[in-house]
Amino acid sequence: MRNIKVLLMALLLSLSNHAGAADFFDLNFGDFEEDLIAASDDGKKGVFVFFEMDDCPFCQRMQETILREDDVIAYFREHFKTYRFNILGGNSVIDFDGTEYDTGKEMAEKKYRVRATPVMIFFDLEGKPVVRYTGPTKDKKEFMLLGEFVVNGHYKDMPFTRYKRSKSQ
Numbered sequence: 682m683r684n685i686k687v688l689l690m691a692l693l694l695s696l697s698n699h700a701g702a703a704d705f706f707d708l709n710f711g712d713f714e715e716d717l718i719a720a721s722d723d724g725k726k727g728v729f730v731f732f733e734m735d736d737c738p739f740c741q742r743m744q745e746t747i748l749r750e751d752d753v754i755a756y757f758r759e760h761f762k763t764y765r766f767n768i769l770g771g772n773s774v775i776d777f778d779g780t781e782y783d784t785g786k787e788m789a790e791k792k793y794r795v796r797a798t799p800v801m802i803f804f805d806l807e808g809k810p811v812v813r814y815t816g817p818t819k820d821k822k823e824f825m826l827l828g829e830f831v832v833n834g835h836y837k838d839m840p841f842t843r844y845k846r847s848k849s850q
Contacts, residue, residue: 705748705757706731709764711785712775713808720762721806726832728777728808729761732768732789732800739817740799747821756825760832761803768795777808803831812836 709716713728720728733740747753757763770785782788789795793802793810803812812831818824826845830836835844 705744705754705763706765707758707762709766711772713764713777714775714779716762716764717777717804717806717808723762725762725806726760727762727806727811728804729757729763729828730802730804731763731765732793732795732798732802733765734768734798737798743799743817743824747818747824750821753821753825757828760828768798777804801827803836812841814841 707716713730716728731740731743766789767785768789770789772785773781773783774785774788775781776788776792780792782792793800797815799815799817801814802810805811812827814827818827823845826848827841830841830844
């Protein structure tokens, strides 16, 4: 039964991919526990999840601009497994720790408290959220700084706003 769910989820995701940002995101079958293993096996720093809704203008703006840039795609794909997550999703999903939720909406609301979009969360290779950014980044430079902030481990020493200020001087 789980294999049928996985195949159906893959089909739905491939049909729902928006043009443009599709190259930025890896294909997700609703099993983040398996995705975490893949990230580790591929030598990534962690997993980046872009929590979104279909009618979110800020999500769409990021996907039509920043997430289409070749250097952004290359940098994030080098360092992270990258996934989109519809917070209103009705399919079952397995979290990084193996917890199964009846719907993606349930996981987004109960576990990660995502109610507005976009929310971007970086997870380490143990599946723990290490950086959360709510709202769209103002531009490509800020988005790349966010990725660099995580890749270089600066999140362990300071908040992103201080890191951003230190880079603008």
